[in-house]
Amino acid sequence: MITAGQIRMARAFLRWSIEDLAKKSGVGASTIKRMETFDGVPSxxxxxxxxxRDTFVATGKVRFESESGILVKE
Structure with missing residues (x-):
């Protein structure tokens, strides 16, 4: 599963705001904000x-490795 740190890292790499991620993923902005405050896998x-996770992977620029890392490509 995706961790809060991975969400923050992937979003920063893609230069997406929380609102951008919310629109693209269909997950509410307030939910994403709450998720990003956790350490580890958000509740x-x-x-x-x-x-x-699927929204990030669909960009073709982000791949998740283990529970803490992401791989990115331009």
Whole structure:
């Protein structure tokens, strides 16, 4: 599953605001803000975490490795 740190890192790499990620993933901005405050895997619905992960992967620029890392490419 995706961690809060991975969400923050991927969003920063893509230069997306929380609102950008919310629109693209279908997950509410307030939910994403709350998720990003956690350490580790956020306490959230699995469907929301998967939607965020899938949204990042769909860009073709982000790939997740283990529970703490991401791989990015330009």
């Amino acid at each position: 959230a619905r699995v469907e929301n975490l998967q939607a965020i």
